[in-house]
Amino acid sequence: MSPVDYIRRPMPKQEPFERVRNFDEVALGYPADVAREEASRCLACKKPGCVDGCPVGIDIPGFINCVAEGDFAMGIRKIKETNALPAVCGRVCPQEEQCEKNCVLGKKGDPVGIGRLERFLADWEAEKGAGEAPPLPPLNGKAVAVIGSGPAGITVAADLALRGYEMTMFEALHEAGGVLTYGIPEFRLPKAIVRREVEYVRSLGVRLRLNFVVGKTRTIDSLLDSFDAIFVAAGAGLPWFLEIPGENLNGVYSANEYLTRCNLMRGFRFPAVDTPLKRSARVAVFGGGNVAMDSARTALRLGADEVHIVYRRSREELPARAEEAENAEEEGVIFDFLTLPVRLIGDERGWLAEIECRRMELGEPDASGRRRPIEIPGSEFSMSMDASVCAIGNSPNPLIPMSTPGLDVGKRGNIVVEEETGQTSRERVWAGGDVVTGAATVISAMGAGRKAARSIDQTLFARR
Amino acid sequence: MFPVVERRMIVPNVHVLSIEAPEVAESARPGNFIILRPDEQGERIPLTIADWDTSAGTVTSVFVQVGASTAKLARLKPGDRIPSYAGPLGHETEIDRFGTVLVIGGCYGLGSIHPIARALKAAGNRVFALIEARSSYLLYWEDRLRATCERVVVITRDGSRGYKGHVTRLAEILALEGIKPDRVIVHGCTYQMMEISGQTQPLGIKTIVSMNPIMIDGTGMCGVCRLTVAGETKFACVDGPEFDGHEVDWEEFLARRESYSSEEVEPLHRSGCASHF
Ligand SMILES: Cc1cc2nc3c(=O)[nH]c(=O)nc-3n(C[C@H](O)[C@H](O)[C@H](O)COP(=O)(O)OP(=O)(O)OC[C@H]3O[C@@H](n4cnc5c(N)ncnc54)[C@H](O)[C@@H]3O)c2cc1C
Ligand SMILES: Cc1cc2nc3c(=O)[nH]c(=O)nc-3n(C[C@H](O)[C@H](O)[C@H](O)COP(=O)(O)OP(=O)(O)OC[C@H]3O[C@@H](n4cnc5c(N)ncnc54)[C@H](O)[C@@H]3O)c2cc1C
Ligand code: SF4
Ligand code: SF4
Ligand code: FES
Numbered sequence: 230m231s232p233v234d235y236i237r238r239p240m241p242k243q244e245p246f247e248r249v250r251n252f253d254e255v256a257l258g259y260p261a262d263v264a265r266e267e268a269s270r271c272l273a274c275k276k277p278g279c280v281d282g283c284p285v286g287i288d289i290p291g292f293i294n295c296v297a298e299g300d301f302a303m304g305i306r307k308i309k310e311t312n313a314l315p316a317v318c319g320r321v322c323p324q325e326e327q328c329e330k331n332c333v334l335g336k337k338g339d340p341v342g343i344g345r346l347e348r349f350l351a352d353w354e355a356e357k358g359a360g361e362a363p364p365l366p367p368l369n370g371k372a373v374a375v376i377g378s379g380p381a382g383i384t385v386a387a388d389l390a391l392r393g394y395e396m397t398m399f400e401a402l403h404e405a406g407g408v409l410t411y412g413i414p415e416f417r418l419p420k421a422i423v424r425r426e427v428e429y430v431r432s433l434g435v436r437l438r439l440n441f442v443v444g445k446t447r448t449i450d451s452l453l454d455s456f457d458a459i460f461v462a463a464g465a466g467l468p469w470f471l472e473i474p475g476e477n478l479n480g481v482y483s484a485n486e487y488l489t490r491c492n493l494m495r496g497f498r499f500p501a502v503d504t505p506l507k508r509s510a511r512v513a514v515f516g517g518g519n520v521a522m523d524s525a526r527t528a529l530r531l532g533a534d535e536v537h538i539v540y541r542r543s544r545e546e547l548p549a550r551a552e553e554a555e556n557a558e559e560e561g562v563i564f565d566f567l568t569l570p571v572r573l574i575g576d577e578r579g580w581l582a583e584i585e586c587r588r589m590e591l592g593e594p595d596a597s598g599r600r601r602p603i604e605i606p607g608s609e610f611s612m613s614m615d616a617s618v619c620a621i622g623n624s625p626n627p628l629i630p631m632s633t634p635g636l637d638v639g640k641r642g643n644i645v646v647e648e649e650t651g652q653t654s655r656e657r658v659w660a661g662g663d664v665v666t667g668a669a670t671v672i673s674a675m676g677a678g679r680k681a682a683r684s685i686d687q688t689l690f691a692r693r
Numbered sequence: 694m695f696p697v698v699e700r701r702m703i704v705p706n707v708h709v710l711s712i713e714a715p716e717v718a719e720s721a722r723p724g725n726f727i728i729l730r731p732d733e734q735g736e737r738i739p740l741t742i743a744d745w746d747t748s749a750g751t752v753t754s755v756f757v758q759v760g761a762s763t764a765k766l767a768r769l770k771p772g773d774r775i776p777s778y779a780g781p782l783g784h785e786t787e788i789d790r791f792g793t794v795l796v797i798g799g800c801y802g803l804g805s806i807h808p809i810a811r812a813l814k815a816a817g818n819r820v821f822a823l824i825e826a827r828s829s830y831l832l833y834w835e836d837r838l839r840a841t842c843e844r845v846v847v848i849t850r851d852g853s854r855g856y857k858g859h860v861t862r863l864a865e866i867l868a869l870e871g872i873k874p875d876r877v878i879v880h881g882c883t884y885q886m887m888e889i890s891g892q893t894q895p896l897g898i899k900t901i902v903s904m905n906p907i908m909i910d911g912t913g914m915c916g917v918c919r920l921t922v923a924g925e926t927k928f929a930c931v932d933g934p935e936f937d938g939h940e941v942d943w944e945e946f947l948a949r950r951e952s953y954s955s956e957e958v959e960p961l962h963r964s965g966c967a968s969h970f
Contacts, residue, residue, distance in 0.1 A: 401912050403730060403737070403777040411914075440695075440779040442912055446716050466914040470926065477919060477926065477945055486915040494736070494909070503736040503761050504909075579948030626913050628931065 235338025238267040240345055245559040249529045252415045252497055255556060256320070259342075261301075264349040268296035270334065271341045278331030279343060284676040285311045289328060289343055296346050305350040312347075313387045313429075314380060314675065316355065316422045317409060319348025322672050323550045355425060362432045369393035371689050374456040376443045376629065379407020380671045381462035381662025383430055384678030385685070390433040392686055397456070398435055401442040404493060407464055408663075409671070411493040412485070414523050416530065417553070420492070444632035449658060458657045458685050461644060462678065465623045465663035471515060475573025476619075480509065480581035484516070484524045484620035491527050506531065509616035513537045513584050515570055516620035518548040520668075524618040525562045536562050537612070541569045541589050541602045567591070569604060573617065585611045625664045633658075643667055651681030652688075659685055694774035695729075698751050700766070703833045706758050707801070708767055710740070715750030717780045723808040724786030724903065724935055727752065728911040730777035731765035738762045739908045739930075741880065742781060743804035752780070755804030755833075782911045783934045786878065786901070788812045792819065795867075795874035796842070797860070797889060799825040802880030803834055805903070809878055810841045819843055821872050823863075825885065829854035846870055860885055863892040874898055879938065883947060890938030902938040904929045906950060920946050 241257040242248075248255050259267065271293040279289045288307050295304030308315045322328075324344040332340030371394050375382045378400040390396045404410050406423040431437060443449065443463075452459055468483035470476050487506075490496035496506030512528040514521050517540035528536045538557070540547065543566045547554055558564065565586070572585040588608035591600035624641045637645040637654035644653055644660040651659040661677030663669055699711040717727060726741045740754035758767045769775070786809050794813050798806040803824055813820045822842040826832045827850045838845050846866065847855025856866055867874070877893055877900040879886045886902040893900040906918040906929050913931035920929055921942035927933060 401779065402910060403779075440777045441716070442779055442782065445780065445782055446720060466912070468914070468916045470916070472926075477921060477949065479949060479951070483916040486909065486917045489909055489915050502734045579945070579951075626931075628912060 233272070233334070233337075234270045235334060237270075237339035237342050238263050240342070242556075245561070248416065249526075249560045252530055254419050255416050258352055259345055259349045261299075261349075261353070264296055264346060265299060267342050268293045268346055271297070272333060274333055278333060279328045279341070282328040282331040284327065284670075284672045285679060287311050287328075287347075292350065293341065293343070293346055296350065301350055301353045305354045308347060308350060312675070313384055314426050314671070315347050316351035317380070317418060317426065318672055318675075319344045319346075319351055320418055320422075321413060321550075323670060325551055327672070355422075362429070363391060365391065365434060366393040368395055371395065371457045372397070372455070373685060373689075374399060374452050374459045375462060376449075376459065377401075377407060377462035377464055377662070377664070378405035378427070378437065379409065379462060379464050379662060379674060381464075381664075381674035381678040382407065382460070383426065384675045385460045385462065385661070385682045386435045387430050387433055388679060388682035389685065390430070390435050392682075394686075394689075396433075396435040397438060398430070399438045399441040399443050401440070402493065403439050405437055405439065407462075411489045412520070412523070414488065414492055414527055416526065417523065442628065444628040449629065449633040449636070449655075453657060457689055458659065460651075460678075460681055460685065461629060461653070461658065461660040461664055462662045462674070463626060463629055463664045465625045465643075465666075465668045467624050467626045467642070468619070469622045469624065470619055471570060471621060473570060473572055475575060475581070478573055478575040478581045479579050480507070480616045481573060482616065482618045484514075484520045484618050485623070487524050487618045488520075488527065491531075497527075497531060507616060508532045510534045511536075511612075511614045511616070513539050513570070513612065513614045513617045514620055515539050515617065516622070517542065517546070518620065518622075519550060519553060521618075521620035522549045522553045522557045522562075524620050526557055526560060528616070528618070529560055529562065533616075537565050537614075538562055539565045539568050539570055539584075539586065541567065542599065543567055543591060546599045567602065569602070570617075571609070574611070581615060581617060582613060583611045584614050584617060585609055623663075623668050625667070629664075641667060649680065650684035651677060652684060694776060695778040697769045697771055697773045697775065698749075699753075699771055700769040700773075702767070703755070704831050707755060707831070707833065708758065709743075709753055709755055709804070710766060710769070711751045711753040712775065712778050713750055714752050714778050714780075715747075717752050717778065718745045718747050718750050721745040721752060721781045722785035723788065723812045724784065724805075725781035726783050726911075726934060727754065727778060727780030728782060728908065729766075729775055729779070731762055731769070731775055733776055735765060735776075736762045737777065737909055737911070739782070739905070739911060741801065741805035741903065741934075742808070743801075744808060752778075753804075755801045757801050779911065783930060784932075786812070786935055788816050790817045792875040793821070793873060794818045795821045795823060795872060795877045797823045797825070797877060797879040797881065797885075798838075799860075799881030799885045802882075802885075802903070803832065805880045806878065807834060807837050807841070809880075810838060814841050821846070821870075821874070823848065823860075823866070825849070825860055825881070827851065844870070844872075846872075860888050860892070863889055864896060867896075876901065878935075879903070883943075883950065886938060887941075887943045887947075890941065890943075894939050900938040901935050902941065904934050904936055904941070904946070906946065920949070 329340040494504035662674035923940040
């Protein structure tokens with residue numbers, strides 16, 4: 230038996246000075262030989278902690294063993310038993326909080342690069358050509374509508390199509406994929422991958438209706454006339470602002486606007502496309518999550534001279550994936566920790582010119598368990614900026630609740646469901662993903678979709 | 694893809710555009726708007742719904758050619774297809790029995806006030822219309838308004854029809870015509886809506902304006918369409934587009950509308966001048 234190998238194989242990346250000038254993917258993925266080496270580090274635990282950490286319970290030692298053996302086709306098949314979007318999850322899951330957090334190797338060294346190996350298999354399959362579409366059962370005579378084409382919606386559409394349901398997925402925007410398409414940037418999740426996943430779902434017979442705003446084009450109640458059940462996966466797309474003076478100045482963006490202009494509308498190619506995206510010289514991004522990192526790194530790639538992340542807590546509390554915060558730092562993003570923007574100041578033409586901030590210190594832990602930031606009186610200072618991007622959070626969009634009588638929603642506009650099934654207060658209506666939890670993760674949205682698909686199937690099957 | 698049923702210039706620089714979109718037609722109400730993309734590289738641009746036909750499944754808007762996107766629209770022919778057409782968006786116009794209502798239109802608003810006038814009439818109101826244009830040859834759809842409204846008052850900048858001048862004469866004209874509205878509803882360019890709100894405020898006449906900020910998604914997701922109404926931030930696409938004109942922060946609104954004016958020149962240069970005047 231060879232000694233335990235505690236050192237994770239590094240994944241090649243574009244060099245920072247190179248990548249800040251393009252929108253291509255930063256992390257390049259393992260070559261096959263390195264993937265096999267990394268996979269050989271896995272101890273194939275009898276009670277694998279890693280599996281408990283994965284919200285969809287992938288057979289991790291199983292697929293990793295396939296990689297080590299070089300049987301990549303079997304490996305990807307094993308993943309796809311439980312995860313329809315491995316190319317996406319392998320790239321964007323917060324693995325250090327989930328599967329990799331529980332890996333035994335992590336106690337003494339580096340945990341196995343589970344996400345990287347998952348990504349390797351998905352990319353290997355894509356490169357080889359079309360993934361094998363599983364055989365479809367005959368239609369069972371029931372029709373289900375999915376509202377929203379993000380990860381939660383895609384999961385339910387795929388799961389139920391594979392069980393013989395006639396599926397239709399409605400999407401308000403002109404492209405499918407939800408946040409994967411309009412939010413997460415190209416350099417972290419190439420849009421070609423998202424499109425491939427959407428195509429896969431369509432190859433299962435799922436009908437995709439773009440430009441269809443449920444609650445406006447048709448209501449849930451009117452769709453219930455034509456469908457046996459509805460799954461609402463409309464995400465958490467309503468942007469929050471800080472609610473400080475000056476937020477309606479020009480040059481002040483929500484992260485959703487900034488990223489949508491860039492990703493969905495491809496504004497980074499302006500003027501080859503018609504949607505403009507300002508190229509600002511000094512940009513301040515408010516917030517410390519993935520959305521803030523993505524906005525800051527987008528600003529750099531658009532040619533900003535200086536980009537700051539302004540975050541009211543300290544580095545330890547940064548909610549972003551560690552890897553993405555590191556990437557941002559390598560690329561030259563400046564972090565202003567323990568700093569709170571209090572006022573945005575404009576020039577005489579109504580454009581942002583300065584941001585006034587206050588310093589913070591950390592006090593006692595709050596309800597979230599993180600130390601509460603407290604303002605230090607008299608510590609105001611200002612920075613000159615020509616753009617700011619607010620990335621402090623989102624809540625669910627009210628369009629559907631507003632137009633659906635009897636659909637219970639919580640304080641922040643999230644749809645209330647039964648935890649185990651995703652069933653809402655309305656009969657024949659289920660919901661899951663960010664629209665229920667508020668902004669969360671790709672894999673948790675998929676997990677919620679999986680549960681709801683099972684419950685929808687059981688309920689409709691019982692009625693048959 | 695959505696088929697173009699009609700695209701026709703009705704007066705110089707102003708076009709009607711009818712698109713086949715049965716589900717939008719089915720749900721359309723006065724005051725709603727749609728968002729379309731003229732082609733795959735195109736912006737998402739909002740247009741107010743000016744008419745619809747549920748049996749034919751078509752929706753009609755009137756647009757003014759101003760920049761690159763509307764220039765692309767102006768080149769469409771019947772049978773062409775456009776990639777996006779989403780709606781109806783925004784709240785519909787509040788329709789009730791208000792008493793006497795004056796609808797005011799300018800620019801593309803000459804088209805979009807027509808279904809509003811129709812609905813107000815059906816709800817039992819006395820409906821008057823006031824329409825404004827630079828010159829008489831720029832007026833359109835006057836016949837439709839005459840069929841619905843008790844009277845149609847015309848103002849032209851050059852005096853070629855009706856009163857000569859501008860909506861700045863609104864208070865005076867209302868007095869001369871003997872119209873005492875309980876409510877005014879304006880669809881038109883920003884300056885016109887701002888000016889009218891300024892005129893009706895001292896008269897104490899409730900004034901509804903249809904705001905037209907820059908938009909992207911039109912579903913409340915990006916926040917670019919925000920404006921301040923009665924001291925609160927609102928998203929025009931989901932909270933509006935109609936608001937009380939006396940509560941709108943006009944100065945801020947005008948500044949926000951200009952935020953891309955330097956970039957807007959760029960696609961315009963590329964769009965060629967084939968359909969310009
Ligand atoms: C910039 C950014 C970076 C992120 N980075 C990460 C990351 O690294 N890792 C991670 O795990 N998570 C990340 N997340 C979070 C993750 O993307 C979301 O948790 C996940 O996408 C939620 O999936 P969903 O299916 O619930 O909703 P969404 O992905 O939000 O999809 C909802 C879809 O529904 C559509 N819709 C909304 N209303 C209607 C309607 N009325 N009618 C029709 N369609 C409608 C929307 O247009 C949208 O396409 C990030 C989020 C953002 C914004
Ligand atoms: C809810 C709503 C409803 C609308 N309804 C109609 C309608 O029914 N008919 C119609 O013709 N237009 C309407 N508009 C305005 C229309 O969307 C814009 O004219 C269009 O987006 C301009 O696109 P463009 O690329 O051709 O011009 P751009 O290149 O974007 O702009 C060219 C010039 O037009 C000005 N401009 C920019 N945005 C607007 C705007 N929103 N309104 C007016 N001028 C603008 C710019 O300052 C610039 O000088 C509406 C806007 C909103 C928000
Ligand atoms: S889906 Fe996410 S959590 Fe599960 S194994 Fe893959 S990377 Fe880990
Ligand atoms: S916990 Fe780590 S070592 Fe054990 S099976 Fe999972 S990945 Fe392999
Ligand atoms: S247009 Fe994006 S929120 Fe209104």
